[in-house]
Amino acid sequence: MTERRTPEPGSWLGIPPFPKAAKSALENAEQRKNLRHATGTIRAKRVARAAEVPDWEELRTAGAQIKDRVARHLEHYLLQAEAAMTAAGITVHWARDADDANRIVTEIAQAKGVDEVVKIKSMVTQEIDLNEHLEANGIAAWETDLAELIVQLGHDLPSHILVPAIHRNRSEVREIFTTEMGRYGTPAPEGISDNPAELTDAARTHLREKFLRAKMAVSGGNFIVAETGTLVVVESEGNGRMCLTLPETMVSIVGIEKIVPTLQDLEVFLKLLPRSSTGERMNPYTSFWTGVTPGDGPQDLHVVLLDNGRTNALADPHGRAALRCIRCSACLNICPVYERVGGHAYGSPYPGPIGAILGPQLRGMDNPNDRALPFASTLCGACNEVCPVRIPFTDILVHLRHKAVEYKTAKHPTGEQALMKGAGWLMADGSHLETAQQASQLAGKVLRGKWLGPLPIPIASRWLQARDVEAPPAQTFRQWWKDNHEGDQQ
Amino acid sequence: MTTEAPGTDARPARSAAPHVALFATCITDTMKPSVPIATVKLLERLGCRVSFPMKQTCCGQIMTNTGYYKEALPAVRNYADTFGEYDYIVGPSGSCVGSVREQHVMLAQDAGDEGLATAAGAVASRTYELTEFIVDVLGVTDVGAYFPHRVTYHPTCHSMRIAKVGDRPLQLLRAVRGIDLVDLPKAEQCCGFGGTFSVKNSEVSVAMASDKARHVRSTDAEFLVAGDHACLMNIGGVLHRQRAGIKTIHLAEILASTEEDQR
Numbered sequence: 242m243t244e245r246r247t248p249e250p251g252s253w254l255g256i257p258p259f260p261k262a263a264k265s266a267l268e269n270a271e272q273r274k275n276l277r278h279a280t281g282t283i284r285a286k287r288v289a290r291a292a293e294v295p296d297w298e299e300l301r302t303a304g305a306q307i308k309d310r311v312a313r314h315l316e317h318y319l320l321q322a323e324a325a326m327t328a329a330g331i332t333v334h335w336a337r338d339a340d341d342a343n344r345i346v347t348e349i350a351q352a353k354g355v356d357e358v359v360k361i362k363s364m365v366t367q368e369i370d371l372n373e374h375l376e377a378n379g380i381a382a383w384e385t386d387l388a389e390l391i392v393q394l395g396h397d398l399p400s401h402i403l404v405p406a407i408h409r410n411r412s413e414v415r416e417i418f419t420t421e422m423g424r425y426g427t428p429a430p431e432g433i434s435d436n437p438a439e440l441t442d443a444a445r446t447h448l449r450e451k452f453l454r455a456k457m458a459v460s461g462g463n464f465i466v467a468e469t470g471t472l473v474v475v476e477s478e479g480n481g482r483m484c485l486t487l488p489e490t491m492v493s494i495v496g497i498e499k500i501v502p503t504l505q506d507l508e509v510f511l512k513l514l515p516r517s518s519t520g521e522r523m524n525p526y527t528s529f530w531t532g533v534t535p536g537d538g539p540q541d542l543h544v545v546l547l548d549n550g551r552t553n554a555l556a557d558p559h560g561r562a563a564l565r566c567i568r569c570s571a572c573l574n575i576c577p578v579y580e581r582v583g584g585h586a587y588g589s590p591y592p593g594p595i596g597a598i599l600g601p602q603l604r605g606m607d608n609p610n611d612r613a614l615p616f617a618s619t620l621c622g623a624c625n626e627v628c629p630v631r632i633p634f635t636d637i638l639v640h641l642r643h644k645a646v647e648y649k650t651a652k653h654p655t656g657e658q659a660l661m662k663g664a665g666w667l668m669a670d671g672s673h674l675e676t677a678q679q680a681s682q683l684a685g686k687v688l689r690g691k692w693l694g695p696l697p698i699p700i701a702s703r704w705l706q707a708r709d710v711e712a713p714p715a716q717t718f719r720q721w722w723k724d725n726h727e728g729d730q731q
Numbered sequence: 732m733t734t735e736a737p738g739t740d741a742r743p744a745r746s747a748a749p750h751v752a753l754f755a756t757c758i759t760d761t762m763k764p765s766v767p768i769a770t771v772k773l774l775e776r777l778g779c780r781v782s783f784p785m786k787q788t789c790c791g792q793i794m795t796n797t798g799y800y801k802e803a804l805p806a807v808r809n810y811a812d813t814f815g816e817y818d819y820i821v822g823p824s825g826s827c828v829g830s831v832r833e834q835h836v837m838l839a840q841d842a843g844d845e846g847l848a849t850a851a852g853a854v855a856s857r858t859y860e861l862t863e864f865i866v867d868v869l870g871v872t873d874v875g876a877y878f879p880h881r882v883t884y885h886p887t888c889h890s891m892r893i894a895k896v897g898d899r900p901l902q903l904l905r906a907v908r909g910i911d912l913v914d915l916p917k918a919e920q921c922c923g924f925g926g927t928f929s930v931k932n933s934e935v936s937v938a939m940a941s942d943k944a945r946h947v948r949s950t951d952a953e954f955l956v957a958g959d960h961a962c963l964m965n966i967g968g969v970l971h972r973q974r975a976g977i978k979t980i981h982l983a984e985i986l987a988s989t990e991e992d993q994r
């Protein structure tokens with residue numbers, strides 16, 4: 242095998258299902274500290290920026306409704322977008338799945354005779370693992386977003402939608418830059434400190450060389466406007482603008498749910514997105530491009546429209562709202578589970594609440610990791626309140642739990658199912674419950690108000706490892722009522 | 732809707748006493764009878780006639796939220812049968828009331844039982860969380876309670892975000908005489924209970940409960956109060972293990988307390 246061109250990344254494949262992965266993530270004290278700090282800061286910013294928009298709640302509703310309209314008439318808008326993009330000089334490709342999309346991008350690079358590409362930060366290329374496919378074909382893909390660069394040089398995996406290196410602090414970043422930059426291009430300056438300005442400077446110098454050399458760029462896309470065929474990329478660092486200026490060829494891979502009908506609809510999303518995402522009134526760089534402009538920017542434009550499970554999600558009336566997502570990451574930042582375990586435990590580039598509802602819909606329930614994801618939530622509902630497109634997370638999580646259970650119990654009955662059946666019978670009538678309460682009252686008489694500590698009882702021990710429990714009372718409420726209100730109504 | 736000024740007579744000026752069916756919830760019926768007992772005492776003091784239909788059981792949430800829709804259906808059906816004839820069904824739990832209102836119709840529809848869906852929708856619309864009933868229906872914010880202790884309030888996720896009780900519990904607590912109510916830091920963050928989450932992802936659950944317990948301890952309160960017993964069990968379990976010396980108490984128990992039964 243020939244030597245790799247780019248740093249070998251971490252692998253999602255080795256990550257166990259959520260409960261186990263989360264357990265080991267919890268033991269990473271440094272990461273917990275970094276995440277608590279980062280999510281705390283960004284939460285406060287989002288709240289402040291949302292609060293200053295008087296019609297924030299109406300905007301959220303509008304965002305949800307526009308996305309739902311697109312989903313209802315997706316075929317119409319996709320064809321309209323294809324026609325408009327084609328008319329503007331963009332070559333449009335359709336990709337059913339990750340393999341299709343990766344092959345299309347590879348073929349474009351090969352046809353152009355390039356052996357490296359620069360990348361604008363994109364979730365969808367993480368989803369399809371584009372970098373590794375290009376690498377396997379001898380093409381080096383260089384991440385140009387600062388946080389993506391940290392992840393790439395750190396042989397790491399992204400752990401957040403917006404800030405993929407959120408689990409790293411600046412001394413770790415310094416470490417990564419000093420040891421790795423020189424191996425893949427311009428090294429970090431000697432004796433660089435962990436001052437953010439110095440680190441950013443090092444990244445800028447390291448990337449400059451790559452920008453100037455690049456003949457081809459790869460991006461995702463935040464939106465495609467169907468009526469005009471305009472692509473929109475929203476970013477903070479200007480690296481996207483560089484990718485849109487210097488290389489001759491530009492390939493954008495965009496999920497089919499990213500369509501908005503008209504330019505006017507963008508008004509809603511360009512208000513919602515930065516405020517929900519970085520907690521800014523407006524992000525620093527918003528690029529629109531509509532086809533080729535002679536002598537200005539890329540002269541060969543391609544768009545790959547990707548399905549990769551999206552039509553499966555669309556087919557599920559109870560789950561499809563997940564496709565409204567505009568990848569702002571507010572749901573991650575507010576999530577108390579994400580705050581403690583970080584992104585890697587979710588086993589895919591989409592972590593947090595959106596990962597828990599989107600992943601299993603895109604990929605299906607065949608994999609135990611995907612079946613565990615809908616359970617990676619306390620159903621506290623904090624995400625429901627912040628999502629700029631009003632995705633009803635808690636309803637979808639419960640719905641997907643139901644699907645996971647159906648999947649698991651389809652072939653043979655499970656112990657949990659027997660337990661739940663038992664509970665179902667118990668709760669079918671007060672007389673059933675009362676029978677069971679005979680046992681709890683008996684236990685209460687024996688234990689007489691004691692508290693129970695750690696006990697090696699299966700399942701119960703998981704509660705009791707850190708939490709005591711009060712023994713059941715010798716008299717239930719039902720019994721108390723009989724004793725004290727006998728003769729009352731009912 | 733009228734709102735009583737603090738210190739006025741706790742009894743609403745109504746000709747006919749509202750007839751309330753108590754939904755005790757299976758967890759406090761079985762594990763913490765002091766909560767429904769306090770609820771009865773409180774509602775009677777506020778001039779209600781209280782019934783406890785013996786047929787009642789549970790909202791079915793433990794099955795529903797674990798993904799077992801079929802298994803939850805008997806509880807849904809039983810709830811509609813039990814409470815169908817009452818105008819006011821009141822439960823001392825935002826979570827259980829939230830489940831009745833937000834999930835029962837969905838479960839009936841999933842089972843293809845339109846008749847049950849209609850019945851469940853009707854009975855859900857007459858189901859109130861305790862503080863909603865007191866503030867919105869009875870129009871009372873001073874229930875005439877006395878509780879001379881330092882107390883901190885955890886709003887609980889399902890009370891806040893599913894039942895959407897808003898600040899009604901705080902309105903009622905602020906009017907309690909003798910109470911020293913202190914703010915809980917990061918009050919709106921989940922305690923980590925989450926039903927079967929507490930055992931399926933027990934380590935994460937404990938990490939969250941421990942943070943919550945730390946915030947509770949930082950208030951120097953004698954009591955942690957909430958409107959959902961399950962969350963109190965979770966946080967209280969950690970506090971007890973830590974010998975923190977802070978007791979947990981349900982909202983209904985504080986609101987039911989008077990000078991006579993001072994703790």
Ligand code: SF4
Nearest residue numbers: 566567569570572628
């Ligand atoms: S699901 Fe909503 S909150 Fe989460 S990333 Fe997407 S748009 Fe943002």
